Every structure is written in C-alpha cells, then in structure tokens.
Amino acid sequence: MPNTPIKPRRYRGASGDQRRAERYQQLIDAGLAVIGDVGYQACSVRSICAEAGLTERYFYESFANKEALLAEIYHAQTDYLKATMLAAFAHAERNSEAFANAGLRAFFETLHQNPAIARLLLFEILGVSDTVDRLYYEAMEEFAVLIRSLASSLGLADIANMPNQDIIYAGLVGAVIQIARRWALTGYQDSVDVVVASSLFLFVATSNYTERTYNA
Numbered sequence: 001m002p003n004t005p006i007k008p009r010r011y012r013g014a015s016g017d018q019r020r021a022e023r024y025q026q027l028i029d030a031g032l033a034v035i036g037d038v039g040y041q042a043c044s045v046r047s048i049c050a051e052a053g054l055t056e057r058y059f060y061e062s063f064a065n066k067e068a069l070l071a072e073i074y075h076a077q078t079d080y081l082k083a084t085m086l087a088a089f090a091h092a093e094r095n096s097e098a099f100a101n102a103g104l105r106a107f108f109e110t111l112h113q114n115p116a117i118a119r120l121l122l123f124e125i126l127g128v129s130d131t132v133d134r135l136y137y138e139a140m141e142e143f144a145v146l147i148r149s150l151a152s153s154l155g156l157a158d159i160a161n162m163p164n165q166d167i168i169y170a171g172l173v174g175a176v177i178q179i180a181r182r183w184a185l186t187g188y189q190d191s192v193d194v195v196v197a198s199s200l201f202l203f204v205a206t207s208n209y210t211e212r213t214y215n216a
Contacts, residue, residue, distance in 0.1 A: 024062045026052040028076060031069045036116020040070060040124040067128060071135055074125055077117050078139045082146060084110050100203040103147065104176065104196045111180055112192055122181050140177070144169040168206065175202055 030052035034043045045066055049056050063069045085106045092102035111118040125136050148169045176199050183195050 020061065023052075023054055023058050026054060027059060027062060027069065028073055031073050032077070032116050032120065035070070035073070035124055036119045039119070040066075040128060067132060070125070070128065071132060073120065074132075074135055074139070077121060078142075081107065081110055081117075081121070082143070085146070097200070097204060101196060101200055104199045104203075105192065107176070108180065108183075108192050108195050108199075111184070112188055118180070118184050122177065122184055140173055141170065144173045147173065172202060172206065175199070 027048065030048050031043075034048050034051050038047075043066070045056055045059050048066075048069070049059050059069075063072070085103045088102040088106035089099065092098045111121070125132060127133070144166070148165060179195060179199050183190060
C-alpha cells in the first residue's frame with residue numbers, strides 16, 4: 001500500500017506554519033510598540049508577550065532572546081525605510097536636488113509619522129551589544145551604498161573625482177542621522193520641511209563643491 005502524505009495539522013482554518021508566522025509577526029509588532037514606548041533596556045520578554053497577547057513559550061518558539069527579537073525588528077524597519085525611500089526616488093524628477101529631496105522627505109516623514117520606529121532606529125539600537133552595533137553600522141553602510149548606486153544609475157550628483165566616494169556618502173548618511181536625532185530629541189519642533197531643507201543643503205553643497213573643484 002503506497003504511503004499517504006501526512007497533511008499538516010490545521011487549527012481554525014490555519015496550518016501550523018501559518019499560525020507560527022502570525023505569532024512571529026505579533027511579537028515583532030509588539031516588540032516595536034513596547035521598545036518604542038519604554039525603551040529596549042526597560043522592556044522585558046514578559047512585557048512584549050503581554051502586548052502581543054501570547055505566552056512566553058511562543059516567544060521562544062521564534063526568538064532565542066530579547067536581543068534576537070531586537071535584531072529582527074531592526075532588519076524589518078530598515079527594510080521598510082529603504083523601500084519607502086526607493087518608492088520616493090522612483091517618482092522624483094531626474095535632477096540631483098529633486099532626487100535628494102525625495103529621499104530625505106521620505107526618510108524624515110517616516111520617522112515623524114512613526115515615533116516608535118524613530119526611537120528604535122535612532123537611539124535604542126545603539127550600545128546593546130557588539131553584535132547589534134555591527135547590525136547598525138552595516139545598515140548605515142547599506143544606506144550609503146543605496147544612495148550612491150541610485151545617484152550613479154541616474155547620472156546625478158556625480159562625485160566620481162572625489163578622493164573616496166564611499167567616505168563621502170557615509171558622511172552624508174551620518175550627518176542626516178545626526179540631524180534626525182537632534183530633531184527627535186527636541187520633540188520634532190521643526191517642521192519636516194525645515195529638516196529636509198537643512199539636510200538637503202549638505203547634498204547640494206557637496207554637489208556644488210564637486211562641480212567647482214573637480215569638474216572645472
């Protein structure tokens with residue numbers, strides 16, 4: 001008699017894998033909410049599970065510990081931010097100032113509209129451990145590479161003759177992050193337009209300096 005494949009057990013119309021995926025997402029969402037509210041150091045696995053409406057058994061089904069959850073949340077939110085910026089770039093006019101403005105506006109509007117994301121990306125990710133610090137610096141490098149590759153593909157903000165493009169783009173990303181931190185710490189007192197214009201100045205100044213100094 002041929003073997004009959006065993007179908008995965010279903011509960012209330014959902015398979016075990018589907019329910020695990022749902023619990024995983026519940027914990028991701030709960031972790032972001034709790035960390036955004038009280039901070040990473042003050043939160044606990046118990047408080048995250050309470051927010052998610054799940055027992056701790058289900059937490060350890062998906063994550064080894066609280067730090068592992070933080071890493072997954074950080075990956076998810078940086079991916080979301082990059083996708084938002086890419087969508088903005090796609091609709092921008094094909095000139096360097098409009099290109100930079102679109103990306104910066106998408107970045108700052110996302111932080112302004114989502115304080116929990118802002119707190120996580122700008123503050124809570126720092127100083128947790130060497131492993132998490134590496135995630136942060138890798139993400140910053142990815143943003144620098146993203147901006148450089150998109151600008152290059154569109155023929156915008158050409159700084160090809162600069163001594164080291166990687167350093168320049170990393171510096172621009174770092175400056176924007178610092179502007180965002182200051183903005184958040186002041187309670188978002190300035191408008192989105194103000195912080196976008198202030199950050200855009202750095203990109204325009206870089207482009208103008210390059211044009212004047214290296215492309216004369």
